[in-house]
Amino acid sequence: MTANSKIANAVYIEFVRLLYTARWPIVVVGSAMLITGLAVAWQTxxxxxxxxxxxxxAVTLARLALCFAFDRAVARRPLDVGTAKQWERRLAAGVISTGVCVGAFATRCFLLPDLAAHxxxxxxxxxxxxxxTTRFSIRPWIVQTSLVVSVTPAxxxxxWNFxxxxxAQALLFVIFALGGLExxxxxxxxxxxxxxxxxxxxxxxxxxxxxxxPNRRHLVEHFNELAKRLARHGEGFAVISLDLDFxxxxxxxxxHAAGDEILRIVAGRMTELLDDEDLAARIGGDEFVVVQANVSDEAEADDLGRRIVAALSEPYAIAGEAVMLGASFGSALAPxxxxxxxxxxxxxxEALYAVKRNRPSRVREISACADDAPLAPELAAISEHGGPAAPIRAINADVA
Incomplete structure (x- = not known):
């Protein structure tokens, strides 16, 4: 997930959270409808x-209950995008239901002969x-639908009174509704x-x-969230240490410019392999840490670690050359x-260093790339004219 995507998701989740802070307007509308409605009913x-x-x-009370349920759910587990969408749909149902009630209230009043009811x-x-409009406009589709179902019947x-x-009153409804949409x-x-x-x-x-x-600060914050979920719900997770070979x-x-570019490419490749609740952080140099959420056994962490290593072992196009590196990882499982x-x-x-220390180094042959992009760690044989020598041999470490 790109940085822009993460920001967009964070903004969306904050929108949904803000929707559930509107408690007082819910009470006001429900109370006004009940009190004035009963007064009109008594009069007519x-x-x-x-x-x-x-x-x-009843709709008002249901919406308030939904708000309290949201508070309890968020206290147990922070919102993600999927969960936020579910809560948005639930809130929308409440807002639109209130709009339907308001529309029905207005319609019935205008059909009664008492002008005070009108x-x-x-x-x-x-x-x-x-x-x-003021309170829920951060999610336009909700408030626009609510306006339509409340104003159109009115x-x-x-x-109908002709x-x-x-x-003139109907015209005012139309004018204010259009102004509200803007x-x-x-x-x-x-x-x-x-x-x-x-x-x-x-x-x-x-x-x-x-x-x-993410940096170490973000890593600590994310880890603390997963640790809370582990303590409350027993949801295990893994910590994976990685570093680059060569x-x-x-x-x-x-x-150093090429080294910086390699690290940026590494970050992109790692991020593409992670789920939304996982996190990859750089903690220094060519050292990275991945926190993998919802892990029940060591095999899951090893699978992700191997996939990351495979991705990081692909060639890096640097300054017209294909640079071959490798990577190593070690994992630990909570709790x-x-x-x-x-x-x-x-x-x-410890697991990472044990892998590096105990595995034998192997030599493999790698076919040459295009003439304008030879393979190149300093271990590769490069011709004096910039073209690759015929097969190139590079050290590649196995992953345990």
Whole structure:
């Protein structure tokens, strides 16, 4: 996942979190609908208005219960994009249901002969639309749908009376609804820009300047989240230590700029292999750490480690040449090998160094690449004219 994708996901998750902070507007609309609805029902002896008012309050209570359920769920486990989408759909159902109740309330009021009821209907529709537009416009599709289902029946019911003043009122509904739609776009764009800037600043403070991978600070924060999930729910995870083989030789031969480019390529290749809840961090030089979430046994960590090593062992196109490196890894599993970051890093490093120390080095033959891109660690045989010698031999370490 790219840095831009991560920022976009972070902004989206924050949007959903902000949606669930709107508790007071829910209470206001539900209470207003119940109180005024019962008053209209008492004045006009209309049973339908009682049903609409009670239904509106029931929807209000259900939405409040949903907010408290969201609080409990987030306290147990931070939101990811998939879970945030589920919570957004649940909240949308509540907002739109309230809009339907408001539309039904207004429609019934305009069909009653009491003009005071018509006035109350207008006040409720305007108040609901203003509050919904302001509070929920960070997710435009939700508030736009809610406006349509609340205002459209009110406009139709007002026009049903077929007189000048009700026509003027319907026109006001249309004008304010259109103004609300424009305001929704403005608030959403402004909020998105602010959250994006904040997320970018946060990312830069927690990212390695060269590779854009998470730095040690971010690694610690992510580890602490997984440690909490382990303690609460028993969800295991793995820590994988990796470093590059022959990076120093390549850096010495081609220069630090080429070494920096290799590290950036390494970061991209590693990131492509990780799931959303995994994290790869650069902790110094050519040393990297991967924290793999939702791991139940050592084989899963070994599988990811081998796939990363295979990816990092592919050629690197540097300054017109294909540079062959390699990589090594060691893993540790929580809680089997420890529960703190220091314990697991130490175990993973021990496994990494054991692999390097105990495995035999092997020599393999590698076919030459195109003439303008010869293979090249300093171990490779390169002709004086820049072309590759016929088969090139390079040291490649096996991975345990």
């Amino acid at each position: 002896r209309d049973v339908v208005m009682v049903v609409i008012s009670v239904t509106g309050m 006035m109350i209907a207008g006040g409720l529709v305007f108040g609901y639309c203003a509050g919904t 406009i139709a019911a007002a026009l 007189d000048l003043l009700h026509t 305001l929704i776009d403005y608030i959403h764009a402004t909020t998105a820009e602010q959250l994006t800037l904040r997320a970018e600043a946060t990312r830069l403070a927690r990212a390695d300047a060269l590779t854009n991978l 990076f120093k030789e390549a850096n010495d031969r081609f220069g 089997t090998d420890g529960v703190t970051l220091d314990e697991l890093l130490r175990k993973a490093d």
